Amino acid sequence: MAPPxxxxxxxxxxxxxxxxxxxxxxxxxxxxRRPEAIALVMEAHGQVLLGFLxxxxxxxxxxxxxxxxxxxxxxxxxxxxxxxxAGLLTWALTIARSRALDELRRRVPEPLDPxxxxxxxxxxxxxxxxxxxxxxLAGMLERLPRDEATLLRMRFYEGLSQSEISAQTAIxxxxxxxxxxxxxxxxxxxxxxxxxxx
Amino acid sequence: MIARDPRDDRWRAAQLAxxxxxxxxxxxxxxxxxxxxxxLLELLSDLPPAGWQSVPARPERRGRGLPRVxxxxxxxxxxxxxxxxxxxxxxxxxxxxxxxxxxxLRGHEVVLRPVLSGAGGAALAVMPAPGxxxxxxxxxxxxxxxxxxxxxLMTDLRxxxxxxxxxVGRSGEVQLSLELxxxxxxxRYLDISLQRLGAGTAHSSDSVLRGPIA
Numbered sequence: 001m002a003p004p005x006x007x008x009x010x011x012x013x014x015x016x017x018x019x020x021x022x023x024x025x026x027x028x029x030x031x032x033r034r035p036e037a038i039a040l041v042m043e044a045h046g047q048v049l050l051g052f053l054x055x056x057x058x059x060x061x062x063x064x065x066x067x068x069x070x071x072x073x074x075x076x077x078x079x080x081x082x083x084x085x086a087g088l089l090t091w092a093l094t095i096a097r098s099r100a101l102d103e104l105r106r107r108v109p110e111p112l113d114p115x116x117x118x119x120x121x122x123x124x125x126x127x128x129x130x131x132x133x134x135x136x137l138a139g140m141l142e143r144l145p146r147d148e149a150t151l152l153r154m155r156f157y158e159g160l161s162q163s164e165i166s167a168q169t170a171i172x173x174x175x176x177x178x179x180x181x182x183x184x185x186x187x188x189x190x191x192x193x194x195x196x197x198x
Numbered sequence: 199m200i201a202r203d204p205r206d207d208r209w210r211a212a213q214l215a216x217x218x219x220x221x222x223x224x225x226x227x228x229x230x231x232x233x234x235x236x237x238l239l240e241l242l243s244d245l246p247p248a249g250w251q252s253v254p255a256r257p258e259r260r261g262r263g264l265p266r267v268x269x270x271x272x273x274x275x276x277x278x279x280x281x282x283x284x285x286x287x288x289x290x291x292x293x294x295x296x297x298x299x300x301x302x303l304r305g306h307e308v309v310l311r312p313v314l315s316g317a318g319g320a321a322l323a324v325m326p327a328p329g330x331x332x333x334x335x336x337x338x339x340x341x342x343x344x345x346x347x348x349x350x351l352m353t354d355l356r357x358x359x360x361x362x363x364x365x366v367g368r369s370g371e372v373q374l375s376l377e378l379x380x381x382x383x384x385x386r387y388l389d390i391s392l393q394r395l396g397a398g399t400a401h402s403s404d405s406v407l408r409g410p411i412a
Contacts, residue, residue: 019252043399051248060381137241138249146254153253156242157377162220177216184212184235191238 030078052135087194148183310409341365351385
């Protein structure tokens with residue numbers, strides 16, 4: 001879980017670097033195959049991976065089972081992982097997507113109607129891609145400066161309008177909007193960097 | 199770090215996309231960058247509740263009370279919430295002995311008591327609607343530098359989910375309005391732990407308050 005919440009009235013806007021540090025430590029440990037690697041991956045991205053898998057499989061127990069497979073695969077492939085090609089979260093989510101789709105397809109009742117099979121599999125792929133993007137985004141929220149992340153949460157999670165946020169935080173409405181725009185811009189930058197790797 | 203030049207294309211695209219999103223307009227984005235921002239906004243607005251867990255809820259500003267209810271007492275707040283949601287507002291007037299401001303409601307509430315007898319603090323969590331929780335803490339030790347409190351949904355130390363981080367000022371009081379994750383009903387307790395910055399995000403095993411979820 002995240003460090004304590006910021007004082008929204010403070011001018012200081014310290015970026016959340018802890019998440020990036022955890023990611024970096026996990027990456028190094030995986031490549032070097034150090035015993036603590038999987039624990040570090042879980043600390044850095046466990047919540048996001050499990051959230052993604054649970055969203056796709058709609059079953060907590062199965063999601064946990066598949067997460068075990070994903071962690072094992074990360075461990076086995078760790079020494080060949082190239083962080084310059086994709087960030088750790090992107091790589092882990094890609095593996096999770098594959099293992100989750102394998103699991104979903106194992107659960108499809110047989111026999112399948114060949115006429116609808118490809119349509120159905122295509123819909124699963126699309127849903128998996130959408131969820132993957134959502135959870136990759138969730139993983140990046142932790143890396144945003146706290147004041148920007150908190151305002152985005154208030155707007156998009158709590159459903160408050162910008163003027164309501166302004167009233168509740170005593171931050172001028174223009175500043176609320178500016179910080180939200182900054183947050184969106186940062187998110188795009190973070191997503192791009194994560195996708196492209198280090 | 200990223201430059202904060204408001205004139206750059208990405209910043210402008212974010213601003214345009216946000217304006218469009220807020221107004222509900224559906225025009226075709228003017229640039230690929232704006233289209234990406236629009237996609238980002240759609241992802242954010244559809245993000246599952248658990249996806250927001252890493253982002254702290256806003257801190258309660260002392261002296262303001264809950265934003266949507268002003269300075270009402272917890273008693274009125276809780277009674278109103280229950281009445282609004284369930285049509286009945288059964289309030290048991292007697293204090294539970296954990297603090298003069300904390301009153302006990304029948305149903306839809308969790309009383310958190312000190313894990314170690316003799317330790318200070320008490321909390322009442324009221325769930326006015328599914329997925330929503332109002333936490334009122336009193337007499338808790340003010341947060342020391344490098345520490346914070348964390349509210350958890352817990353079954354045991356291996357099965358738990360973080361809900362929110364918060365700090366307590368010199369008054370020892372805090373009131374938070376929170377969203378609960380979807381699977382909140384699967385846990386047995388609400389637990390407040392004392393966490394230390396830099397010591398990882400796992401439960402510290404240093405619980406200060408805990409209460410069973412009915």
